[in-house]
Amino acid sequence: MATILSVSASPSATSRTARLLRHLDARLTAQGHEVIALDVRTLPAEALLGADFGHPAIVRAGALFEQADGVVIGTPVYKAAYSGLLKSLLDLLPQYALTGKTVLPLATGGTTAHVLAIDYALRPVLASMGPAHITPGWFTLDKDITVADDGTLTVAPGSAEALAQVADQFSAALGGRTTLLAATG
Numbered sequence: 001m002a003t004i005l006s007v008s009a010s011p012s013a014t015s016r017t018a019r020l021l022r023h024l025d026a027r028l029t030a031q032g033h034e035v036i037a038l039d040v041r042t043l044p045a046e047a048l049l050g051a052d053f054g055h056p057a058i059v060r061a062g063a064l065f066e067q068a069d070g071v072v073i074g075t076p077v078y079k080a081a082y083s084g085l086l087k088s089l090l091d092l093l094p095q096y097a098l099t100g101k102t103v104l105p106l107a108t109g110g111t112t113a114h115v116l117a118i119d120y121a122l123r124p125v126l127a128s129m130g131p132a133h134i135t136p137g138w139f140t141l142d143k144d145i146t147v148a149d150d151g152t153l154t155v156a157p158g159s160a161e162a163l164a165q166v167a168d169q170f171s172a173a174l175g176g177r178t179t180l181l182a183a184t185g
């Protein structure tokens with residue numbers, strides 16, 4: 001079993017990205033992992049925008065990264081890249097905050113024109129933070145995510161299967177890594 005930090009990075013109060021992550025969290029939990037959710041929009045804006053590295057909420061967020069074996073990063077595509085909210089948090093973490101960790105990058109967006117934003121924008125930033133492994137990510141179109149009045153989330157066929165597949169690849173990579181760590185002490 002691994003500890004996973006699941007980070008949603010939309011500033012929206014009704015974020016589809018956050019809903020999608022919570023949906024995947026349930027899948028990862030069912031596979032035996034401990035999943036901790038971090039919604040970046042709940043962190044204090046003054047700390048994020050004022051580079052307050054020592055703010056208790058930022059220190060706590062940093063500790064969650066440190067404790068995690070795996071990190072899911074989910075962001076909406078904004079202006080052809082990841083959200084500024086995500087960058088404002090990553091900039092407050094240590095340079096190598098992802099050292100040794102397995103990372104699953106996910107994005108939601110409004111147009112397939114930016115389907116590669118994970119690879120040309122998000123992945124290089126994550127790679128600079130020292131992860132052991134960035135597993136294949138997935139971009140989901142916003143129109144393919146629907147939330148019913150009772151809160152039930154539905155993902156369009158095709159995208160749903162692809163998401164399940166990248167989540168399972170991430171889970172398998174984590175399983176291999178925790179087994180290796182246990183074996184090598």
Ligand SMILES: Cc1cc2nc3c(=O)[nH]c(=O)nc-3n(C[C@H](O)[C@H](O)[C@H](O)COP(=O)(O)O)c2cc1C
Nearest residue numbers: 010015016017076077078079080108109110111142
């Ligand atoms: C300020 C802003 C900029 C956006 N820029 C893009 C963009 O460049 N490319 C894209 O595909 N979608 C863009 N979108 C659409 C969002 O990425 C998309 O609706 C996403 O699913 C929103 O996620 P959320 O509900 O978690 O905030 C933008 C949305 C906003 C509000």
